[in-house]
Structures are given as structure tokens and as C-alpha cells.
Amino acid sequence: MNVLVTGGAGYIGSHSVAELLEAGHDVVVVDNLCNGSEQALRRVEGITGKSVSFEECDIRDRESLGRVFGNHDIDAVIHFAGLKAVGESVNVPLAYYDNNVHGTTVLCEAMAAAGVFKLVFSSSATVYGVEAPVPYQEDMPRGTTLNPYGTSKAMVETILEDLCKADDRWAVSLLRYFNPIGAHPSGLIGEDPQGIPNNLMPFISQVAIGRRDGLSIFGSDYPTEDGTCVRDYLHVVDLAVGHLKALERLSDPGVYTYNLGTGSGVSVLEMVKTFTEVTEVDVPYRFAPPRDGDLPAFWADSSKAQEELGWCAEKGLEEMMRDTWCWQSKNPEGYS
Ligand code: NAD
Ligand code: WQD
Secondary structure, three states: OEEEEEOOOOHHHHHHHHHHHHOOOEEEEEEOOOOOOHHHHHHHHHHHOOOOEEEEOOOOOHHHHHHHHHHOOOOEEEEOOOOOOHHHHHHOHHHHHHHHHHHHHHHHHHHHHOOOOEEEEEEEHHHHOOOOOOOEOOOOOOOOOOOHHHHHHHHHHHHHHHHHHHOOOOEEEEEEEOEEEOOOOOOOOOOOOOOOOOOHHHHHHHHHOOOOOOEEEEOOOOOOOOOOOEEOEEEHHHHHHHHHHHHHHOOOOEEEEEEEOOOOOEEHHHHHHHHHHHHOOOOOEEEEOOOOOOOOEOOEOOHHHHHHHOOOOOOOHHHHHHHHHHHHHHOOOOOO
8 A cells, every 4th residue: 555644754644654664565754753753754764775755744734635645556544643732732732623623624625635545543542531431442432621731632533433434435444552661672763752751651760860860650549559640651663563564454434443552551659660670771650749630540442453454453562662772772862
């Protein structure tokens, strides 16, 4: 297939481009580089020995996007492009709705105009909202989201469902990721957050490499085994393979929703302990007040992806830690 990947120069996108190329697909990446790096794509070419077409373009720019579809004979789209910082989304909600929601509608219009109706969308476990019981299952309703980022993902899911109801040429896969971490085992591509990391894993690895003094663990009194929050962390390469499988199974029209997680939860303290055991590098930490909007614990029921896509997360926590550290220690300052 000839696959257009929006946001392919970012963290999950670049790993997915590598898997697509390894599987024999051709890839065109569209990215405005607001949080991605063209270097990631050059390194993907080094890993795979194959080339990637790159178009620097904002998905909200109808004309440029139309030109990209005109210049390449695209069969399907994997849509990663968007903004993802939960805290920032509270301060600049319009930027999130504009990029994540409006960006997706412009993309779908450009796809339809080009006769492309297969779409895999990056959604998030956050759409289950605050009241959902664990483990999360795909047939649960979307719940109350707590921030514009989460609301933008829920809105896009609704829009894509409406689109499929209105026009039976569309086949859409909604992939709800849990907590992706880790890096390509080569250590050549990985997560490169700008500024202070919002997420736990890059924060831990930046403390370990000496870029930050210590980790603040948000909350020590949650109703979990050790009092810290529990999440379902999965290896980014497993997640990338999930995209490949979702894409390759996407033939009949309709909406297909899958959780992509391991199916088990790990606490923040267990994360720090495992990182230290695997890398033999100490991560100083202190307990800090809980972070607004954090849920105590959630993880996936990932049996639907196993049954329908033949996908399950194969890489364990130690491998996630090893690969994170390999990337971080080979690239202390990320791509810069
Ligand atoms: P990322 O920021 O590394 O990648 C997103 C890419 O999209 C970046 O390269 C950025 O430059 C590009 N981009 C942003 N807006 C654009 C626009 N308007 N036009 C063109 N390119 C644009 O993020 P990621 O972690 O790789 O996440 C990819 C997708 O997965 C996002 O949609 C995110 O919301 C979703 N997601 C991420 C996580 C996570 O924990 N990382 C979890 C669930 C869902
Ligand atoms: C994990 C745990 C923190 C940083 C977010 C988004 C979610 C999805 C994935 C996109 C929590 C704790 C963190 C730190 C800490 N993204 N923590 N100290 O919040 O589960 O999910 O990323 O869709 O929508 O909300 O991930 O990595 O930020 O936090 O103690 O410095 O680590 O409190 O319990 P989260 P995270």
C-alpha cells in the first residue's frame, strides 16, 4: 500500500513509519515539524534501508494537503498529527480544537476529494473518561473528559463515526492507546519532548542522564497497592505494529475501535524501581502533591485487538526500560 502518515516525524509516527517500511509499504509523511524532527525520518531510512517521502505541510492547509494527495497515489492514511500536552490544552484550548479537530476534518475532506477512504486514527484511553471501571473495554461509552486534549480526541471519534454513518465508503480504525513508552531497539529514534517532559518515562530518563535533578512523584496516597498511580505502559514498537495490523485488516466499511495496551497496570514506584534495576542508574525522587486530573489507576482490556487483529503487546517492562535508556544515553539531547 501507499500510506500517507500525518505526524510521521513525531514519536509514535516515526516508529510506525519504520514498521510500515519493513512490511513493504511505501510511505509519504506529512508533518509541520511543530513537535517532530526530519532527522527522525532520515534515521528511519537508515534503520530500514528504504526511503520516505517527506512533505513539510500543516494538515490544516487545504491547498498544500490537496497537492500532496495530487502528487502521490495514496491508498490509506494513518493520522498521528496533533497536539498532545494535556496541561497545555487547558491553557490554550482553541489551539487544541483547531489542530486536533479542525485538522482532522480538513484531512478527511482532502481524503474524500482524492478518493481515499481508509483511515487509522490515533485516539487515546482518555476518551473513557473519569467514571469508567477498569479494565477499559471498547464497548463502554465515552465518558467525561477532563481537559480539552481529551475532549478533542472524543470529538474526533464522534466525527469519524458520523462520517462512516453518512458515507459507506469510509473504513476507519480508532486506536485507543494507553501509555506508550520505550524506543526503537537501535537507539536511533525515540521520544524527544521539547522543554520539561509532561510524561513520566521521559522525565525518568532525563533525570537518569542528568538533565533534571530529580523526579517528583505526583501523589502517594492513591487507593493502589503502593499509593502511587497505576497505568498500562506499552512499548512504542508494539504500538507501531498495532497500526500496521489495524491498517492491513481495514477493508470493510465501518468503524473499528481497539484498545492498544498490555492489559496490566504498573505503579509509578514500580516504574522507577524497574528502570533502576535494568539500567543500574539511580533516579532520585520525592513525593509531591497529586497532579490535577490524574486518575488513580487504569489499564486496557486488550482482548478485542488480540481476537480481531491478531495483535498483542509482546515487549515487557524491562525491554521498555532498556530501549528507553539506549535511546536516551545515545542521544542525551534528543535529536538536537
Ligand atoms: P508527537 O508530538 O511526537 O507527534 C505528533 C506529530 O504531529 C509531530 O511530529 C508534530 O510536528 C506533528 N503535527 C502536529 N500538528 C500538526 C499539524 N497541524 N500538521 C502537521 N503535522 C502536525 O506525538 P506522539 O506521542 O507521537 O503522538 C501521536 C498521536 O498519538 C497524537 O495524535 C497523540 O495525541 C496521540 N496519542 C499519543 C499518546 C502518547 O502518550 N504519546 C497517547 C495517546 C494518543
Ligand atoms: C503517568 C503517571 C503521573 C510525570 C498522559 C495523557 C494521556 C495519554 C498518555 C495522550 C501518572 C505520574 C508523571 C511526573 C509523575 N496521552 N507522573 N511524575 O497522565 O497517564 O497519560 O499520557 O493521549 O491522555 O493524560 O501519563 O506519563 O503523564 O503519567 O509522578 O513527572 O506518572 O501522575 O500517574 P498519563 P504520564
